């Protein structure tokens with residue numbers, strides 16, 4: 001299968017390793033990965049902040065970038081960006097009265113999958129250790145992010161994949177379904193409430209005794225990791241894709257400066 | 267009052283009264299967040315109700331069908347509201363009730379005052395009504411020398427304490443038992459000075475206080491949960507029975523109700539009597555449901571009035587994207603699951619309607635340009651928990667975003683200088699409108715690494731981004747974006763992607779853990 005990667009702006013700029021891990025997983029399964037070079041961002045920040053006219057060129061760009069490439073399905077390691085492509089892009093096209101663009105947005109959206117949904121529903125991965133060779137001998141917990149859970153209805157797909165990784169220990173996270181308080185510009189406009197939500201999330205994470213918290217959305221992980229780092233905790237965050245990509249031969253490093261919150265003890 | 271006016275004025279009137287915040291949400295939230303007792307009380311209460319609701323909702327195999335039915339009924343009602351109101355008026359009037367139409371809070375308050383005046387009363391009993399909270403009726407009557415006694419227990423506590431409700435169903439959610447005992451001792455005439463904070467003792471004190479009021483009051487004021495158009499019947503749902511005392515004992519009953527509470531027929535009530543109690547208190551059935559149709563010979567009140575209130579509802583109805591906010595049956599499920607409400611409480615929202623529904627309903631009813639209410643649509647992380655919980659499936663996150671866009675648009679070109687947010691959004695629009703633009707900017711990532719320094723984290727950012735670094739670090743960016751790496755290393759598909767061991771950092775990956 002030819003799979004187009006939507007790297008998302010945050011992953012592209014802040015967590016390139018997660019995009020490379022996504023490529024590695026798909027290529028390991030024998031698929032061809034293409035990267036539509038014109039892509040930039042889903043425009044979710046603009047839409048959610050009320051800047052619809054400013055979102056139009058961003059959405060148009062995304063549609064054109066993915067139309068210009070020949071592929072079977074597109075994938076992004078981010079539930080919220082996929083939800084934006086699927087649900088917000090047609091709405092943005094409608095807002096500027098462009099019915100043709102709306103239809104094109106629907107078409108691109110229909111072919112776009114969140115990583116765990118692609119792996120589970122399309123590629124039939126149920127056992128990451130056996131089918132992907134995933135090996136990650138660490139004690140982790142997992143935060144399901146809101147948009148994956150409620151807009152994409154990912155259910156337990158991410159958690160199931162995580163639990164099937166070789167060597168891993170997954171601790172249940174108390175009040176896992178509670179928002180971490182990121183919410184894009186919400187964390188700037190209502191910084192105090194966002195912080196109060198974050199504090200509860202990091203406290204719950206620390207209570208699990210896990211070395212790190214995993215999830216499927218880089219932005220939530222950036223937020224949670226940033227909070228843990230500020231609290232001086234040794235617990236950090238790592239994207240699900242990085243964990244799935246990790247193997248015995250080439251284990252993912254859990255030290256280094258793309259992780260916030262210090263080193264993960266082995 | 268005219269009985270030909272169909273409740274829909276030609277030009278929508280915006281609502282007034284207790285709908286407007288007096289300060290912006292972030293400011294009010296900051297103050298409320300500082301109250302640790304409030305936060306503890308709220309966290310405990312919302313989590314308890316939340317779990318209970320999930321349990322009883324889980325018992326119904328057709329819960330989603332019920333939600334769909336409720337949502338469809340409300341949609342149908344909104345589509346033909348003027349017609350249903352007319353039908354209701356005919357049936358209600360035919361059974362001896364009298365209808366009054368109120369365009370806004372001021373009109374409604376005057377109508378109620380005049381009706382009380384006609385009875386020569388200077389005291390009324392009330393059963394919990396959001397509509398009268400909304401129009402500030404108690405305060406207005408007090409100015410007119412009329413005392414209004416709340417009879418719902420929680421409502422009574424809040425009233426005695428000269429406080430405002432902070433939750434639409436559990437108005438005293440922010441108070442604990444000891445606080446309630448202190449309020450009773452301080453404010454309740456003739457209360458036993460030995461009163462303890464045991465729930466039974468507190469209920470007993472309230473009961474004897476209220477009984478005196480029920481027996482002496484000539485006029486009662488109530489809200490209504492539903493109005494059935496083809497029967498001319500009103501319904502109130504409550505759990506203590508004090509409402510039933512109000513509805514049956516006094517000579518005169520005045521109900522104040524928003525125009526959106528209509529249901530076409532008796533049959534429709536069935537769906538809502540299942541949706542409401544489970545969503546609100548987590549009960550299978552509410553203890554008291556009172557229904558009344560006009561005046562009945564020899565039974566109940568002699569004079570039955572209904573004030574039909576617009577106060578911004580037609581403005582909300584005129585908003586195609588926002589009108590489904592009027593489907594709300596005030597169950598409070600959305601606020602019980604809202605992570606923002608859980609931490610700030612109801613007072614931070616300013617209006618009678620707090621939480622997620624308040625964040626959309628208040629600005630819809632007052633207009634988005636209304637001072638301070640324009641901060642309400644931002645009082646959400648858009649986590650979507652409210653939409654999942656809402657028994658009539660109001661897509662609150664979508665309406666929040668719609669109102670944010672209205673707010674931004676209403677300010678375009680009106681300011682001398684664009685805000686930091688405007689500039690950020692404009693800049694990002696340029697950056698994100700092409701892969702080339704973003705690629706160019708990403709060439710600056712190494713600069714971010716320098717800014718992060720040896721600790722490899724950024725702990726202070728300027729401007730609005732400073733809100734982020736007040737409580738969170740930002741990791742040092744990588745030295746190269748994914749795009750940059752792909753262009754260099756992945757042009758040849760045959761090369762394959764190696765798992766990045768130390769992709770853009772000087773991190774050590776010795777492979778020891780294998």
Ligand code: SF4
Pocket residue numbers: 545593594595596597598599600601623652655656657658659660
């Ligand atoms: S918006 Fe929905 S969940 Fe919230 S109070 Fe109204 S009916 Fe209940």
